[in-house]
Amino acid sequence: xxxxxxxxxxxxxxxxxxxxxxxxxxxxxxxxxxxxxxxxxxxxxxxxxxxxxxxxxxxxxxxxxxxxxxxxxxxxxxxxxxxxxxxxxxxxxxxxxxxxxxxxxxxxxxxxxxxxxxxxxxxxxxxxxxxxxxxxxxxxxxxxxxxxxxxxxxxxxxxxxxxxxxxxxxxxxxxxxxxxxxxxxxxxxxxxxxxxxx
Amino acid sequence: xxxxxxxxxxxxxxxxxxxxxxxxxxxxxxxxxxxxxxxxxxxxxxxxxxxxxxxxxxxxxxxxxxxxxxxxxxxxxxxxxxxxxxxxxxxxxxxxxxxxxxxxxxxxxxxxxxxxxxxxxxxxxxxxxxxxxxxxxxxxxxxxxxxxxxxxxxxxxxxxxxxxxxxxxxxxxxxxx
Numbered sequence: 001x002x003x004x005x006x007x008x009x010x011x012x013x014x015x016x017x018x019x020x021x022x023x024x025x026x027x028x029x030x031x032x033x034x035x036x037x038x039x040x041x042x043x044x045x046x047x048x049x050x051x052x053x054x055x056x057x058x059x060x061x062x063x064x065x066x067x068x069x070x071x072x073x074x075x076x077x078x079x080x081x082x083x084x085x086x087x088x089x090x091x092x093x094x095x096x097x098x099x100x101x102x103x104x105x106x107x108x109x110x111x112x113x114x115x116x117x118x119x120x121x122x123x124x125x126x127x128x129x130x131x132x133x134x135x136x137x138x139x140x141x142x143x144x145x146x147x148x149x150x151x152x153x154x155x156x157x158x159x160x161x162x163x164x165x166x167x168x169x170x171x172x173x174x175x176x177x178x179x180x181x182x183x184x185x186x187x188x189x190x191x192x193x194x195x196x197x198x
Numbered sequence: 199x200x201x202x203x204x205x206x207x208x209x210x211x212x213x214x215x216x217x218x219x220x221x222x223x224x225x226x227x228x229x230x231x232x233x234x235x236x237x238x239x240x241x242x243x244x245x246x247x248x249x250x251x252x253x254x255x256x257x258x259x260x261x262x263x264x265x266x267x268x269x270x271x272x273x274x275x276x277x278x279x280x281x282x283x284x285x286x287x288x289x290x291x292x293x294x295x296x297x298x299x300x301x302x303x304x305x306x307x308x309x310x311x312x313x314x315x316x317x318x319x320x321x322x323x324x325x326x327x328x329x330x331x332x333x334x335x336x337x338x339x340x341x342x343x344x345x346x347x348x349x350x351x352x353x354x355x356x357x358x359x360x361x362x363x364x365x366x367x368x369x370x371x372x373x374x375x
Contacts, residue, residue: 061210061214062210065210065213065214065217068213068217068220068223069213069217069223071223072220072223078223165221165222166217166221166222166223167217167218167219167220167221167222168218168221170214170217170218171214171215171217171218173214174210174211174213174214175211175214177210178207178210178211181203181207
């Protein structure tokens with residue numbers, strides 16, 4: 001019965017060891033997908049290369065369908081899956097700051113780590129900037145505390161938010177993702193730079 | 199779309215269509231109970247911890263020990279075992295609990311704690327114990343100096359824990375559990 005950690009198949013130390021191995025694997029596949037390049041990552045904001053969008057949406061629907069069907073088979077207890085609570089306004093502001101940083105630097109937190117270990121200087125600059133940002137936030141937390149914890153909405157999920165059955169939410173999200181992929185490829189074809197001689 | 203991607207998209211769509219038919223996998227949650235194992239634990243009283251043992255555990259500060267008070271909030275504010283946190287039984291079964299935590303449940307006498315123990319056992323939690331004899335046993339040992347005295351919250355009503363052994367009041371059936 002999963003989650004294995006929650007059911008005591010292994011302790012915290014072993015769980016962290018697994019997290020380390022999974023993290024290395026995650027970084028490896030990010031790098032192989034070309035996510036160690038700020039040029040490729042930033043290209044999504046100009047519509048030239050929407051790989052990030054496609055990879056992220058693929059990950060979302062794969063995980064979502066996996067969780068749904070594993071729970072249906074009785075292998076996974078969904079009530080033990082941790083859901084991060086929603087703080088609407090602070091997360092909206094945080095998302096904007098994240099987006100600005102992504103456009104300016106060309107990396108997100110995970111991909112800047114990938115770029116750093118492959119020796120890219122801009123990745124290191126981004127990583128150091130991120131650490132400084134974390135430190136600054138930590139120091140300013142007593143001032144930001146009230147805002148940080150404002151507009152708390154609890155552990156939201158799409159089905160409860162929209163008042164629709166879980167299976168319907170899964171279906172709608174998959175249809176949305178597939179439509180998104182089709183649209184992304186159409187945009188890429190239209191906005192891709194012309195190849196010499198074409 | 200390229201052909202392998204197209205096949206993956208078809209598989210995802212089929213899985214989503216079937217999800218539409220199934221709707222809620224949570225309703226199919228299965229609970230497997232090793233009844234013989236639970237019966238053995240209950241019979242051998244492995245699910246119990248005495249007041250003296252709990253006092254030692256608190257003194258030694260064993261990792262991830264959580265003492266849970268299952269009485270009502272007023273009773274908790276008046277007095278409770280040091281470090282105890284209060285939760286109702288419905289809250290307890292909904293709480294995310296780490297399997298690496300050791301939980302010690304107590305109520306006034308022990309019935310509610312035993313019922314909560316069984317509910318957690320059904321959920322698969324194994325590191326859960328109940329205080330043998332409940333809070334009454336702790337107070338008895340506290341009077342004899344074997345267990346630390348009960349605590350009260352600063353914002354409590356100022357009611358002190360009974361200095362002497364007290365008898366259960368038959369009209370307060372819920373609190374005597």
